[in-house]
Amino acid sequence: MTRIVSASSESEGTGSVRTIRHLVAGQWRTGSGAALVDSNPARPDEVVAEGVLAGNEDIDAAVAAARDAFPRWAATPAPVRGRILDRAADILDRHAEEWGTELSREEGKTLAEGVGEVRRAAEILRFYGSEGLRSIGEIYASPRPGERIQVIRKPVGVVTVITPFNFPIAIPAWKIAPALSYGNTVVWKPASVVPLLAVRLAEALVEAGLPEGVLNLLVADGAAGARLVEHAGVDAVTFTGSTDVGKRLIATCGTLARPIQTEMGGKNAAAVLADADLELAAGEVLAGAFRSTGQKCTATSRLVVTDAVADDFLELLVERTKTWHVGDPLSPEVHMGPLVTNAARDQVQAAIEQSVAREPVRVLVGGRPYQDEFRRAGAFLPPTIVELDGDSELWRKELFGPVLAVRRARDDQEALELVNDSQYGLSAAVFTDNLRAVDAAVERLEVGVLHINSETAGADPHVPFGGTKHSGFGPKEQGRAAREFFTTTTTVYLRGSQTGL
Numbered sequence: 182m183t184r185i186v187s188a189s190s191e192s193e194g195t196g197s198v199r200t201i202r203h204l205v206a207g208q209w210r211t212g213s214g215a216a217l218v219d220s221n222p223a224r225p226d227e228v229v230a231e232g233v234l235a236g237n238e239d240i241d242a243a244v245a246a247a248r249d250a251f252p253r254w255a256a257t258p259a260p261v262r263g264r265i266l267d268r269a270a271d272i273l274d275r276h277a278e279e280w281g282t283e284l285s286r287e288e289g290k291t292l293a294e295g296v297g298e299v300r301r302a303a304e305i306l307r308f309y310g311s312e313g314l315r316s317i318g319e320i321y322a323s324p325r326p327g328e329r330i331q332v333i334r335k336p337v338g339v340v341t342v343i344t345p346f347n348f349p350i351a352i353p354a355w356k357i358a359p360a361l362s363y364g365n366t367v368v369w370k371p372a373s374v375v376p377l378l379a380v381r382l383a384e385a386l387v388e389a390g391l392p393e394g395v396l397n398l399l400v401a402d403g404a405a406g407a408r409l410v411e412h413a414g415v416d417a418v419t420f421t422g423s424t425d426v427g428k429r430l431i432a433t434c435g436t437l438a439r440p441i442q443t444e445m446g447g448k449n450a451a452a453v454l455a456d457a458d459l460e461l462a463a464g465e466v467l468a469g470a471f472r473s474t475g476q477k478c479t480a481t482s483r484l485v486v487t488d489a490v491a492d493d494f495l496e497l498l499v500e501r502t503k504t505w506h507v508g509d510p511l512s513p514e515v516h517m518g519p520l521v522t523n524a525a526r527d528q529v530q531a532a533i534e535q536s537v538a539r540e541p542v543r544v545l546v547g548g549r550p551y552q553d554e555f556r557r558a559g560a561f562l563p564p565t566i567v568e569l570d571g572d573s574e575l576w577r578k579e580l581f582g583p584v585l586a587v588r589r590a591r592d593d594q595e596a597l598e599l600v601n602d603s604q605y606g607l608s609a610a611v612f613t614d615n616l617r618a619v620d621a622a623v624e625r626l627e628v629g630v631l632h633i634n635s636e637t638a639g640a641d642p643h644v645p646f647g648g649t650k651h652s653g654f655g656p657k658e659q660g661r662a663a664r665e666f667f668t669t670t671t672t673v674y675l676r677g678s679q680t681g682l
């Protein structure tokens with residue numbers, strides 16, 4: 182078997198600029214597409230990594246490698262596959278500080294969040310490492326004597342994995358780890374703005390002993406993603422990204438009868454009810470709205486406050502927001518870094534300005550770009566809270582930035598109704614100790630993830646994750662729920678040919 186060398190140790194650029202390569206059939210290769218520059222959104226002149234995007238010939242080679250590797254990987258005992266994931270988890274933990282710093286430099290989230298995300302990816306790998314030791318199917322009693330019915334789970338085949346920029350290592354881990362653990366092989370296209378952490382995850386898996394061709398990494402543009410979804414050599418597709426792109430991929434896969442799982446947008450609401458602990462709610466809403474600069478599909482982007490506590494709560498929330506430091510995410514006192522690119526910053530700023538110009542919107546805090554030299558040059562925006570009187574673009578549209586749209590509700594019942602007033606249904610948070618309100622929230626809210634007295638974001642590796650309505654399509658991710666997508670079942674009616682021995 183070919184020894185695979187680490188992409189970055191072999192090909193480290195000068196200074197701190199890394200070289201991005203693609204992993205195809207166990208070899209790190211330079212791409213055949215356009216030039217790629219990975220820069221730091223806090224300091225756009227600073228290059229973090231560079232390379233050449235993967236092109237069409239790389240895509241075809243990667244799919245062929247995954248196809249070749251599939252039968253042997255599928256036949257590898259699940260506990261043996263799991264041990265490789267365990268070893269990769271240890272490697273991630275060992276490099277958490279270093280790779281977390283790189284994550285923060287290329288994506289813009291704070292250093293604590295960057296390091297935390299690498300450790301989170303390790304936890305996910307560990308969960309799916311152990312999954313190799315758990316049951317691989319079910320046995321049912323048959324209504325006929327001398328027969329048992331077994332439901333056997335098998336891998337699906339070659340899976341295309343498409344991942345977004347905002348969790349450059351955790352989301353890839355929660356797609357790739359179950360795919361591999363259940364015996365599939367993978368062709369992975371991460372967002373090309375965060376290629377370095379993709380290389381790190383692939384390096385960890387290679388160093389842990391993953392055989393060649395089982396995971397193939399292509400840093401490439403959106404057109405390459407579309408090609409990988411349609412490719413004749415692919416059996417299934419898992420995607421996290423925008424609802425618009427997700428729906429297009431669902432349509433494509435529909436015509437091919439190809440299984441697809443999509444995790445898409447969100448416009449998640451927090452509801453602060455009349456009896457809420459306002460201090461607790463303020464801290465959680467702040468974290469939900471502005472951690473990772475609001476760039477999570479689970480971020481709190483809408484807030485509903487019951488009239489009885491609205492004035493007090495909004496005053497407290499605005500006061501707390503003003504204490505947040507926004508700046509270089511590598512600096513320990515900073516609470517919030519930049520958006521991922523200056524283009525993303527400009528889009529979010531334009532959406533705020535358009536709504537303020539056209540609609541009755543009150544900006545409670547933030548809303549204007551920074552004027553100091555450092556933050557004007559980088560992709561920074563202040564944490565922004567706007568109060569709306571009624572419907573608005575800011576209430577409906579996912580902005581993927583640090584913007585929280587607030588509405589008041591007459592009473593707790595109307596507050597819960599407003600939570601449901603969205604095309605999306607990923608997560609929600611309800612702040613209350615009122616048992617009847619909790620029960621109503623659990624029964625009525627149209628979301629895949631519900632938090633009572635905690636922020637809308639966050640997802641543990643061992644439980645299902647995903648949304649309803651236009652937030653998600655196909656089986657849920659994470660935990661044992663991931664089996665529904667990454668395996669297919671055969672129901673075996675097992676009867677001996679004779680009765681008795």
Ligand code: UN1
Pocket residue numbers: 345347348352421444476477478479637638639640
């Ligand atoms: C989290 O809330 O910690 O793209 C994870 C996203 C989601 C992951 C959220 N798929 O933001």
